[in-house]
Structures are given as structure tokens and as C-alpha cells.
Amino acid sequence: MSTRKRKKDSYIKPVVLSTFFHILFLFLLREESSIVLKPVISNKLQSVVVDQELVKRHAEQIYKERQALIQKEQTYLEQLRKNINKLEKDRENKERVVRNLKRQKKEEMHKIEQQRLIRKKEAEQARIEKEYQRNIDLKTKKKAKKLQVERERREREAALRNIFEELEIEAKQNTSDRARYISNEVDRYGLIYVQLIQKKFLKEESFHGKSCRVHLNLIPTGSGAIVGGLHIIDGYSSLCAAAKRAITQVGTFPLPKEADIVERLKNINLTVVP
Template identity: 25%
Template structure:
């Protein structure tokens, strides 16, 4: 760029010099007089020194103006370069500060999660100790009860043995009477058995006929039941597929901000913005969510707490399957920073978010 401007200045200077020489030649007299000369006469063309000085001054002024213009252009270029460099440094510092703030927030989040896990471990250890002591106390109580019951059984057995001896004697006496009665009853029983056998044969035939009819009816009922079950299974499979498709279309159906204002035009605008950013958040989380097919049908409810610039401050489990909740929390932490709108009222609604995950 500088070389081109310099060449342009040189061309302008050469053109001015050429114009100046042409003016001098134009003012010179190149005519020849064919008259006979008398003596030695020398004719000369007079050049006005004032005009030469004026033209030379004009050339110097033009050169100085070109030089001043080039210097002014270079000054402007240097000034613009300095302004751009200052802006570049300011932008680099801003980006560095944002990264530093993000790292600080992430570190605070990790420390808070570590402290929460430590507290949970301490509570679990205290509960385990209490459960172990309760088991020891229960075992001691059970042992004492077992000893008392064993002694009671010994006492009861002694009483039963005494009663058994008395009963055995009474039974022997009664048995003698029974034997006599049995002999008398045996003859009656033989006669009755013959009658009973005949009746049993007739009853058996009736039962066989009834069983054949019942088997035929049961077979028909089983076929009807199998057909109905096949239809029900096909319908259940179709319903399950439809439910799965619906769940996959909206895996994060429970994303909503707390205390959304609904009244008036301002409330509607805030609600619309919250819903729009909610959709963006769902897409960002879903990109990082990895779940197994065995978790289909399970649910997990989480609460997200964000800073004013969208950094994840905390994510906690409200209820649901622990394995699914761990996967959902991991997906949220991988996002780490969510976009925030410029409207402070919308930002306020997005600071605390309830999230329901249902694969």
C-alpha cells in the first residue's frame, strides 16, 4: 500500500516537471529570419524569473501536500491499528475472565457435591451402627425368651407324660369293650360293604360321563381363552409401542420453572420465554443422556439451580430410580452452562428448574 502511494507521488511529480518543461519550450522562439544579417546580432527569449519561482513554489507545495497527505494517512492507519489492538486485548481479557469464572463455579459445584456425599456416607455409617446394636439387643431378648419357652416345654412335657399314663390305662379298658363291639359290628359292616360296592359302581359310571363332558367343555374354554389372550397380547404390545414412541418424543416432559407468572401481557411473554428456553435446555441435556433399555418406564425427578449467567450451581435428586437419576445428573453436569436471556424477569424464573426424566 505504501509502495503504491509512493509511486503515485513520483508519477505526479514527473508529470509536473514535464508540464513545466513544455511551458518553457512553448515560450521560446524557434523561428528563423531569412533576411540578410547585419553584423553579429544575437536574439534571445526572455524568461520571467518570477514565473519560474512561482512554478517551482507550486511544485514544492504539491510535493509537500502529497507528503503531508501520506503522513496523515499513515497516522490514521497507526491510530486505527492501535484501537483494534486495544479492542483485541480487551476481548481476550474478557474471554479469559469468563473461563476463570466458569472454572471457579465448576470447582465450587464439585466441592459441594463431595461434601454432600461425605455427609450421606456419615449418615449411612451411623445408621449401620444403630442397626447392628438393635440386632444385638434383639438377639439377647430372643435368647432369653427361648430359654423361658424351653423350661415351660419341659414342665409341660412332664405334666403330659403323667396324663398319658393315666389315659393309657383308661384306653386299655375301653379297648376291651371296643373289641367286643367291633366283632358284633363286623358282620353288619360286611353286609353294608356289599351294598356300598354296588352303589359305588353306579356312581363311578355317572362320574365318568360327567368328567367326559367337563373335559370337552374345558378344552373349548381353553381354546377360547387362548384366542382372547393372543388378541390381548397383540393389543398390549401395540399399546406399549405407542407409549414408548410417545415417551421418546418427549423424554423430558417435566421440565418447568417454578413460580411462572401467568397474568397479563408481561406474564405471558415471560411464560413464553421460559418455555422456549426450557426446550433448548431439554435438547442440550438429552444430547448427553445415556441410559440402558432396562430403565424404560422408570422416572427421576431432579432440581437444577443455575447462576444468573447459566452456570450449574447444584443438581439434586427429588425422587425416582437412583441409576436413572445418576445418568440424568451426569448429563446436566456435562452441559455445565446453559444460555440465559437478557430479560432479568425470565432469568429469575430459570434460576430454579424442576426436571422429570422418563426414558
């Protein structure tokens, strides 16, 4: 369920952004086509005074600016798509490696344990049979009984030790896997937060190539969170001011269900780029 949701999120966001920029492009084309030259009417003579060269230069300038804007938006979308695909592939590769390592470790431990038990059982059985054959009187039988009781006690103690050792190994492995998973989820939600901020962002030409690092203090409110505090860490001042305005316009930041991940997301640093 969680994997399908993450994949669905990774497809929806680029589609939404692409739709938004297509609508913007159509609006600009419509605005360009709506330019109408109004005639200058005099009392006796109506004539259209148009400086063709000026109109041509103006139209070319508008076209170049809009082409540059379209190219910039397409480049941004392509880079965003590549980043999302890379994060998704990295996450899948890491999960695959973890699963394979856990399976191999489990199979190896099971094989070693089985071999150890077989050797132990064979050795103990051989020892008991030899002891029994050598001691046929009552005293020897009592001793054999005592040895059997001691063997069973040692086996129980050894079995308990093995159980505790396996539990300890499993606990350490689970702790490492959980920490890696939490870190990946925090990074993924951080990317989602940056995208939400970028949707509210008012871009300027001077922002190109600039960035701003911010610290967010989020307050959980059910399935989402609101901004409880905002601190600019560093970055281009104008861009940081625009980022701050965009953050205040984001109504709710989504949160996962896992409490330990939510705890990490309450205080998060983000890098905002236009």
C-alpha cells in the first residue's frame, strides 16, 4: 500500500506541473494574438499609422522572451522528473539490497545452526552410547542417567543462548533497517514540501541559479501539519523573502502515519530553488 502510494505521488506531481505550464503557455499565446492595432481617425481622413519596424521588433522581443520562458520551464520540469526518478530508483535499489542481505543472512544462519545441531546431536549421541556400553551395572546406569540429565540441561541452556543471540542479531538488524527507512522517508517528504512551496513561488529572472535554505517547525494537525515557525538559514535574500511568502501560502504539509518519521519532520531544513 505504502509503495503504491509513493509511486502514485511521484507521477502526479510532474503531471500537475506540466498541466500548469501548458495552461500558462496557452494564456500567453492568447494574449499575444489579442493585440489589435486601433486606427487613428481624423475629421476628414482615417488612416492607420503603424511603424512596421517597431511592431516587428516588439513582436520579436515578446516571442524571444516567451520562448526563453518556455525553454526554462521545460528544462526545470525535465530536471525535476529526473530527480524524482533517481530518488525512486535509489530507494528501490536500497530496499532490494536490504531484502537480499536479510534473506542471505537468514539462510546462512539457518544452515549453520542446522549443521551445528546435527554435529552436536551426533557427537552427544555417540558419547552416550559409548558410555552406556562401557557401564552396564547399576552404578554406571545411574551415572549415565545423571549424564543424560546434565546433557539435557546443557542443551536447554544452549538453546536459550542461541535464541537470545538470534534475537539480539535480529534487533540490531531491524534497528539499522528502520533508521535507513526513516532517513529515506524524511528525504522524500522534504522533496514533497519543496514542491508544494515551488507551486506558490513567484519567480523572478534574478533568482536564476540562486537558492535559499530554510528551517521549518511543523505542528501536526491530524493527517497534515501547519507551519509553527520559520527561520531563514542562508541564501539569496530576495529569493529567501519570496520563499518565505510562498511557505506561508501553503495551507497544510502532508505527514506520514509513522510517529517516528513525523517526529523527524517536525523540524526540517529545506533548500528552495526557483
